[in-house]
Amino acid sequence: MHVQNITPCLSVVMPCYNEERTIRECIDAVLSNSYVGQLVIVDDGSTDKTRDILKEIFSDRVNVILQEKNGGKGSALRTGFRAATQEFVVVQDADLEYDPSEYGRLLAPLLENKADVVFGSRFKGSDAHRVLYYWHSVGNKFLTLISNMFTNLNLTDMETCYKCFRREVIQSIDLKENRFGIEPELTGKIASGKWRLYEVGISYSGRTYEEGKKIGWKDGMRAIYCIIKYCPMFEVRRMKKRSNS
Numbered sequence: 001m002h003v004q005n006i007t008p009c010l011s012v013v014m015p016c017y018n019e020e021r022t023i024r025e026c027i028d029a030v031l032s033n034s035y036v037g038q039l040v041i042v043d044d045g046s047t048d049k050t051r052d053i054l055k056e057i058f059s060d061r062v063n064v065i066l067q068e069k070n071g072g073k074g075s076a077l078r079t080g081f082r083a084a085t086q087e088f089v090v091v092q093d094a095d096l097e098y099d100p101s102e103y104g105r106l107l108a109p110l111l112e113n114k115a116d117v118v119f120g121s122r123f124k125g126s127d128a129h130r131v132l133y134y135w136h137s138v139g140n141k142f143l144t145l146i147s148n149m150f151t152n153l154n155l156t157d158m159e160t161c162y163k164c165f166r167r168e169v170i171q172s173i174d175l176k177e178n179r180f181g182i183e184p185e186l187t188g189k190i191a192s193g194k195w196r197l198y199e200v201g202i203s204y205s206g207r208t209y210e211e212g213k214k215i216g217w218k219d220g221m222r223a224i225y226c227i228i229k230y231c232p233m234f235e236v237r238r239m240k241k242r243s244n245s
Contacts, residue, residue: 008037009111010103011084011167015042015076016094020049027057029100030092035107038063040080041094045070074182078175090164098161102202106164109198116169116195119155120162125201143223147184150231151191155199159183159223162202169195180219181226188230 012030016023030039042065043051054064065079081089088110092100102120109115123141144158163186173193177185190197 006034008035009087010035010107011038011040011086011089012036012092012100012103013040013042013077013080013084013089014092014094015044015073015080016046016050017044017070017073017076018046018048018050019094020046020053022096023050023053023094026092026094026096026100027062029096031059031061033100033103035103036100037061037086038084040065040083042067042076042080044072044076072177072179074175074177074179074185077182081170081175084167084171087167088164089167089170091161093161097205099203099205102162103164105200105202106162109200110164110166114196115198116166117190118164118198118200119157120160120164120202121155121157121199122160122202122204123156124199139220143184143220143227146224147187147227150227150233151188152232153187153191153197155187155197157199158187160202169193177226179222181222184223184226185230188227188232192230192232 010033014026014030019026027039027041030036039059039062041054041057041062043054044067051066054066057064063083065083067076067079077091088107090103090106092098098120106118106120109118140157140159144155147153147158148155160183163183169190173186173189175182175185175189
């Protein structure tokens, strides 16, 4: 049987906050993927044993960055994106809701030079999904609908964690949001940049709030604000204003 030789080409940016139960397993899963050339872990001011576990990680592929204060997912991602060095960059939450074995699926349109950005959709395809909160899924689909209306995209999952980029694309985007507003901000600015965007179906093993899920209704309200704030029409005006000043 022919075994394909895979050249590492992926920087994985992993923001984490109080993930002592899953961080070690998630790191092992990421590093077992042959596409991964770099894992950037940004600890966002954890107060549990997460940092103690990170001190035990010894790999030349792992870059651990410790933020002294909890700034939010967006803050951690900005830090991680700046540290990425590989050709492609993907976001990986540390809670194992998303499966690192699927990086090849995300990378395929990029490696084939069809895309500049790829989103992994939890609502596309027939992969396994853990059954959890009905209203949470309604909220996700509603935010995606509103986002699509403002960006003129036809995404099925704007809020997905799995967003994969060419490194030059993500490092060219000036990101502002500190918390979960980073998702609609990224989507709006990608639409403004007119980069080639693809979606692929992924599996999803969501967790309960008792298991550590952090996003809440206030984040949903902020997402609506960010969808409007970073919509392409307003973003283009801001860019023109900056270029003329």
